[in-house]
Amino acid sequence: MIGAISLLLGTVLPFIVGACVAYAFGYTDPVSVTTIGAGAVTYIVGPVTGAALGATSDVMALSIATGLVKAILVMVGTPFAAKALGLNNPRAAMVFGGLAGTVSGVSAGLAATDRRLVPAAAMTTTPLRAHDLLWVSETPVATDGAPLPDWAITACLQGAPVVVRRAPRGTDGSVPVGLRGGARHERCAATVAANSITRVVSPEALAAQAASIAHDAPFAALRTLRALAPGLNALGWAWGPTGGAGFALASGLPVLHADSDLDLVARMPRAPSTAQRDQLVRLLSDTECRVDLQIDTGCGGFALRDWLASPHETLLKTDHGPRLGSQRAGMLHALPDDPAVAQTLTEAGDVLGVDTLTLDTAEALQSTVAVQLCLLIAGVAVARTLVRQDAGPDMAAGLSIGAWPAAVVAGVLAFSDALRLVRLRAQLMEDAYPSGYGMVAIIGLAEPEVSGIVAQVNVTATPAYVANVNAERQIVVAGNDAALAQVAERALAHGASKATRLCMAVPSHCPLLDAQADELAAAAAEATAHAPQITYVSSSRARALFRANHIVEDLAWNMARPVLWHDTLRHALERGARMAVEVPGGGTLARLAQGVFADDAVLDAGSGLDAVRQDALFAKRSHRSMSPLEHAIAENYALRRQYLAFLEDRFGDELPKTPTPRDIVKLLSLDEVEWRISRRHARLLFDGQSLQWIEDGQVERRWPAVSGKHGFNGKVHQSLKDRGPIPEGSYVALQSDFQKWEEAPAINRAACILNFISIKAGRWPGCTIAWGTRRVGLVPDPGTNVYGRNNFTIHGGWFPGSIGCIDLTNSMESFAKEFLLYAKDMELAVRY
Structure with missing residues (x-):
């Protein structure tokens, strides 16, 4: 474009501008005048055209400065080149000069591009992400409208970059950024105009510099970055340094200190798997300085340290604040390329009368109507994709709005009915409380503790209600601003680790929406509903529902009822669910599910449907x-x-x-x-009243048991050789000394006839009245004081009581069966 315009203007103005240039250099013939004029005009027009196309002043200045020498060479050398080529015709010489000037102008522009000084319009084609570093041509504006502090102005004059922070874009498209100075307390929130951005450096781009950091770099943060880089590269994620280390590498400014931490960001679509988590822990466990790693899922971010401490209680930080949902700009555009998705989007557009793909823009998602519709559409689309691939669910449940796509997937509601009802639901909720209300997440307190605090705060002026029990120690409270402030303050005073205001303006899942729920229920009652084709679990009741009318009523009223999500997951597990898949994806619900299901049995559809489909198919075929x-x-x-x-x-x-x-x-x-x-790990415990089978830390079986002669069963009698119980200590129950009853001598068989002499029935093998039919030999550990006694066993019999042995009476057969199946020696602890 610039070359074409320059050439055009070079054909119109050469006789005016060229004459001046030619005479200044001593050229008077027409050929030289036109040739020089064409080249000169090209150079003059280049920056002017750049300004017209939106280039910033520093780009134009650089183009002119870079091309100054080239301009002189072109204007001086072009006449000689034209004559050497035989271009004596003025018009031909003029065209030649224009082409030469155009080539030179383009090369000057490329030199500017090499220095990363490019127009802002080109910068904004790729969305900016949190932690990106920006260079700007205009001074940032403080978010509170106050003048920037002196240190911030100094940093701007030094050419320091600013960092993109998590916050909403301004209505004018301005970008939220953070400024930093040389001291730790010098931090300031600000905004910059999008068209003032001249350079963008991502943390991933800085990761490549880690290998060039010297082994003896002056700061521990840089040395740690160099040491960690190979291991982080091996994990296969996009990652890079942020914070002081990233700032220093990108700008060269002295912002690091001897005790600076190393801040990192890793880009991945969901929370790390168990194996990835273990790799990260090993990699970061022994470093020269403290390392803070942020996981960026594309929907938001969270700190690895917080997630390791409590994965199912970690909130996702987004540009609009912490949230629980999976909505994000572009979520419908990011759905997989599948016929089921295309059909779902088309059907939704026909029912709603809108272009479905306009619902997921950042501007549209400011409305809860668009948010709820997007979550419904995306959830149904992804679930239908899995169903089409024979990997559909056997059970469905949803948190809040997620209950609606769950009902569609379960076959309770038609998708078209769900779309109309969800649009009404969202409009009712949005209109109910335009401002002054919201929700706060309490982390670190159990539901009874939070309920107690809410009861203290909940009065007419400050309504507050427990709205969500998402995990054992993640409770969400709804209410007005004043009530939420009091709840947060009291929760922190009672030991909560966090009290975070969520990015939600509606006080959902509490009686404040009773009137809206009643109106929605009346509309929902007119929809045609069917009995669920798969198990439908209500998150308001934490149990399965089977009648269509009950499910529709539950759907309508879930906006005004607490969400018992943790109990819902446990109920699903108890009903036989062995894999949880979050749809449409985002990781929030997957992290909550990890508090109930095994880590490797929780999948996020947002991480890729192929892997989810394979694991789902495997699970279905496996059970x-x-x-x-x-x-x-x-x-x-x-x-x-x-x-x-x-x-x-x-x-x-x-x-x-x-x-x-x-x-x-x-x-x-x-x-x-x-x-x-080989997989089983069990031990035995005898406490004087029972023999306990403890496996994997849990008491799996318990048999009534006694030791010692009747009246001599306590610890105080353990040293009595002829009547006391088995002494306290540690023993080993031997598989090699497991014995069955054999035919006894006639005198023992005769003795078994009379109960009063049955206890005299002799040594093993004796009669079943005294011994039962099984016994297991016990060997005391060397450190156990047995008071000179021996022949310790576990056995059965008809009557409780046995000198120095553990008597299970008629429970011995049951124990013997378990012991044989275990097939290994077992440790036995005797503790009275």
């Missing part, structure tokens, strides 16, 4: 008739992936595409019994 080992492989995804990796190395392309647990057992020649034995 048919299976052995205990096959069930373990199906439910333990870390174990399954370990086995599959081994099989892929061994069999390569010959491995079945989706091997079942039975395939894995067969291909690996795994021994069922051996595996079952």
Whole structure:
């Protein structure tokens, strides 16, 4: 464009401008005049055209400065070149000069681009993200409208960059940024005009500089960055330094100190998996300085340190504040390319009478109507995609608005009815409380503690209600601003780790919306509803509902009822759910589910439907008739992936595409019994009243038991050789000394006839009245004081009481069966 305009103007003005230039250089012939004039006009027009196209002043200045020498060379050398080429015709010489000037002008522009000084219009084609560093041509404006502090003005004059922070864009498109000075307290929130941005450097771009940092760099943060870079690169994520280290690498300004931390950001679509989490913990566990890593999912971010401490209580920080939902700009555009998605978007557009893809813009999502419709559409679209691929759910539940797509997926409501009702729901909620209300998340207190605080605050002037129980220690409270301020203050005083105001203007899931829920219920009653085709779990009641009218009523009233999400997940688990998939994705619900389900059994559809589909198909195929080992492989995804990796190395392309647990057992020649034995970890405890079987830290079985002669069962009698109980201490129950009853001598069999002499029935093997039919030998540990006694066992019999042994009476058969199946020696602790 610039070259064309320059050439055009060069054909009109050469005789005016060229004459002046030519005579200044001593050229008087027409050929020289026109040739020089064309080149000169090209150079004059270039910056003018750039300004017309929106280039900033520093770009034009750089173009002129870079091209000054080239301009002189062009104007002086072009006549000689034209004559050498035989261009004696003035018009031909003029065109040649214009082309030469155009080429030179373009090269000057490329030199400017190499220095990353490019027009702001080009910068804004890629969305800016939190932690990006910006250079601007205009002074930032403080968010509170006050003058910038002196240190901030100094930093701007030094050419210091500003950093993009999480906050909403201004109505004029201005970008929220943060300014920093040399001291730690020198921080300031501000905004910059989008068209003033001249350079953008992302943390990922700075990561490449880590390898060039010297081993003896003066600051621990830089040395730590160099040390961590290979390990972070190996994880395969986009990552980079932020904070002081990133600022110093990008600007060269002295902002680091001897005790500066290292701040990092990693870009990934969801929270790390268990394996990724363990890798990060190992990588960051032994560093020279403190490392703070932020995980950016694209929907928002969270600190790794907070997530490790409490994954299911970590809130997602977004540009609009902390939130629980999965809405984000462009969420409908980001849906997978699948026929089910296209059909869903088309159907939604027809019902709503709008272009569906206009609902997910940042501006549109300022309205809860667009937010709720987007979540409904995206949830149904992704679920339909999984269903089309034979990986649909067996159970559906949704948090808040998520209950509606869950009902559509379960076949209770038609999608068209759900769209109309959700639009009405959102409009009722948005109109109910335009301002002065909202919600606050209390982290670190259990529901009874928060309910107690809410009860103290909840009066007519300050209404407050428990709205969501998302996790055991993540409780959300709804109310007006004054009430929420009091709840937050009291919660922190009672030991809450955080009290965070959510980016929600509506006091949802409480009686403040009773009137709106009643109006929605009247409209919902007119919709055609069907019994669910899969299990539908209500998050308002934390139980499954089976009648269509009950589900529709529950949907309408869930805006005014608390969300019992943690209990809902537990109920799903108790009903047999073994995998939780968050749709449409975003990671918020997946983190909550990790507090109930195993980490590897929680998936986020936002991380890629192919992986979700494969795992869902595997889970569905796995829960048919299976052995205990096959069930373990199906439910333990870390174990399954370990086995599959081994099989892929061994069999390569010959491995079945989706091997079942039975395939894995067969291909690996795994021994069922051996595996079952090796995986179990159990021990025994005798407390004088019962024998307890403790496995994996839980008491799995308990049998009534006694030791010692009747009347001599207590600890005080343990030293009595002829009547006391088994002494306190540690023993080993031996599989090798497990004995069955055998035929006894005739005198013992005769003695068993009379109860009064049955206790005299002799040594093992004796009669069943005294011993039962099984016994297990016990060997005391060397540190156990047995008071000179021996022959300790566990056995049965008809009557409780046995000198120096543990008597299970008629429970011995049950214990013996468990002991045999365990197939390993067991530790026994005797503690009275």
